[in-house]
Amino acid sequence: MLKKNIYNIFLIIFRIFKKNPLIFSLTFLFPLVSGLLTFYSYSAQVTLINLVAVESREFTWNQVFAAAIIPVLIYISVYGVQNLFSSITMIIKNKLNANVTMAFQSDIIDVANNIDFERFDNKEFGDKLQRAKGVVGEDLDGITNFLVSSVGTISSLISIIWLSATSGYYLITLIISIMIVSTLTIRLITEVKVRRVGREITFDGRMGDYLSKTLEDYNALREMKTYNSTNYFIELWGNMMSKQHNKRYGARKFEIKIGTIVAFLQTTTIFIVLIFLLNRLDGNNTVTIGTISVLFLALLSCGNKIMSLTWPLSRLYISSSKLYDLNEVLEISHNYSNKVEINKNYQSLIPITFSNVSFKYSISEKYVLSNINMTIKPGEKIAIVGENGAGKSTLIKLILGQYRPSSGFIDWNNCKYPNGKVSVVFQNFIKFELSLRENIILGNVNENIDDERVMEILEKCELMDLFHELGGLDVELGQIYEGGRQLSGGQWQKLAIARALYNDADLIIFDEPTSAIDPISEMKIYQKLIDICQDKTAIFISHRLGWAKSVDRIYVLESGIIAEEGNHEQLIANNGLYSDMFNLQSSWYK
Structure with a gap:
């Protein structure tokens, strides 16, 4: 170590x-x-x-x-x-x-x-x-x-x-050197040990503070009294405080003990040096009152200098x-290079073909996806549905080329790697605290800013009310800037969608961007997204199905495999997993 x-x-x-x-x-x-x-x-x-x-x-x-x-x-x-x-x-x-x-x-x-x-x-x-x-x-x-x-x-x-x-005092020089090195080493070891204890006490102290505040909190006390657990918390707090006290007392006792040893070494060294110099005061012209005085004061200051040195060195070691x-x-x-080259020679990603694709993480033996075969065609609206943990997000990362298959292969329009423009609206979309214009053009910063296109996107995403309310494209959003305007969750979401549309990609992916809202509102938003993406290839990810009947094709994932494939009517007629899920959720949309 x-x-x-x-x-x-x-x-x-x-x-x-x-x-x-x-x-x-x-x-x-x-x-x-x-x-x-x-x-x-x-x-x-x-x-x-x-x-x-x-x-x-x-x-x-x-x-x-x-x-x-x-x-x-x-x-x-x-x-x-x-x-x-x-x-x-x-x-x-x-x-x-x-x-x-x-x-x-x-x-x-x-x-x-x-x-x-x-x-x-x-x-x-x-x-x-x-x-x-x-x-x-x-x-x-x-x-x-x-x-x-x-x-x-x-x-x-x-x-x-x-x-x-x-000054010619070589023996004295040796003695002083040994004293400095030995006391510095002892002090440093002591400081490191005391600091380690201090860190442990800090962690214990946080727990002690938490327990103390809990025992004083009205709501916590009410629940503890309900379950008769107050004494248990008091005992936890008492044990933590005793543990802190014992560690602090032990560290302090050790520090005092070492301090005594160091003081003894320094005092002994000073005594030896003074006796040596005083004995030679009369018989050696190199030994003077000035030499004795300055060396004496310098040796006295050694202790403070060593203390001031061990503190930063111990901090550095910790x-x-x-x-x-x-x-x-x-x-x-x-x-990696500090500069990322921007490839502007884009081509269409579509069609995308999965052939017997399986994927597992390098640290795991379990496959997240197994034998995935699917084709995404130009202009198609596809829904990928399934319960949480079915592998939907992993599948999207494979489509984006962010993960490489563990087996099988993916073909992006006759290319082994994706080399086209794609837009994604994630579930946890980012609220960029920049201007209204910047929030949209971030979708494609590698091309010249086109305010006319920005306005078209704002209108398409029903954000013109926000534009008029703000009074322009240069108003800062969020709370970082003084006078910045905070938006509602729905407005931030529409900005994320506007950003995706500004990129003018041939593939747009919506990865559960509406999971935090109620099913009926979600259905309306998805229907609007399908209308917005009429001329695009779009993939919609969700575990809720009320809107899925509007897409061209549905893939149903279960435990990492494609359990079913087809449109809404076909899957309902199959009376399989999709039909069961849809019927179970149908009450949400009434």
Whole structure:
């Protein structure tokens, strides 16, 4: 697990570097240089302390002042440069975060647009994609913030070691180095453990809050009292709170114990260094009051620096588990071009012929569709009906070419792949919060905007009242824009149909777009759709049958096979599955 997390951290750092190598380098160069400049600040302090403590007794004030000018200027200059570098780092870091976030989001969008639909529909991959999207943004900003903070702190710790080494205290340098590495390691392990406990407590806390609110909710209490389950909920809440308390107490006790050990190591190191330097104070000119004072203060600040370093590093380590999904999705994006070529050399899709087509998902042994044989002819109005789970939506994805058959083959007008224009109105049609015009032309954005055609479509879809009410095509719909107009569900639905018609495709598919409304209204809408699509090939999907008598041919799906085929009169006369379904639903339409 440790190797995996560290690998994910370095892999994402490499990806960030590849996206913006110059900005990335500058983002970390400035804090690195700023931290190393601390050495010159320490050196200037050593000189100043020695001037005040020793040489002020042997020289006049003017001589001391003249000697102090240079170290004072060095100290002030370092301080000024460090503040300047801090501001520059903040600006560059924000630029890096913005560029990388946009680049990674673009990569994820490429994956979502280019991945094959079977994999895209896979729940495991869908969850992975959502987690990857969650990392981009705040988590990604946090990663660069942690890295910048860590680089600055590490370089300032190096300055302490550098000061000791350049003064000729090699044993002291070794002792300080061991102290920094050991305390940093111990602190880091502690922080990681405490953060893991903190995350567990957070999850438990959500459950505790839910149980607490439930026990205070009037409606919930009324139902609990009805079933005599109040005590059960109280016991659940009490156990959750005790669990939280024990975890928090254990983590706190562990943190205090480790803190004591670290404090002992740091105190012992400082004591050893001071004894060593004080013993050499008289016999070695390199050991001065200034050296002892600055090293002492620097060592005291080590603890705070290590604490400030372990916090971002532990956060980075904890976040690394999320980076696995992002790295995997970004790896997929490398297989795709950032630009999708638009094919404008369309030909008619119709006729479409299915020959012994079967389909199953790669992660399953069960066939969703089996031995499908059907032909969709030009201008035909076809209904595909069946209960939920019969395979209707999968069949549509095969017609669209979004899925490939597991066996058998599909022929699109003598082509192995669909190369024509098709329009689809899905059950969960999208409410695009754009202008009225854009909501329609999205059906075919690859051709010049034709407002005259837009108006024809509006009239055909009975949306002229909406147009006059809005006062134009440029009015924003939805709630994103100030002054945007919210529409009714029926108006949004008509816009989805208008969008499909604007595409001027030779095949239009309606995949249960009216399932959320009552059967009688649905029947009227479907009849209107059949009239609108008089010159088109149209496929209608539904598990309700009141309107199906108006189409040319009906396919009845049951458990992934075509159970029946024919027009309404033929299927009623057969007294089979369709007849049973229609008779069962007939009361809905009275």
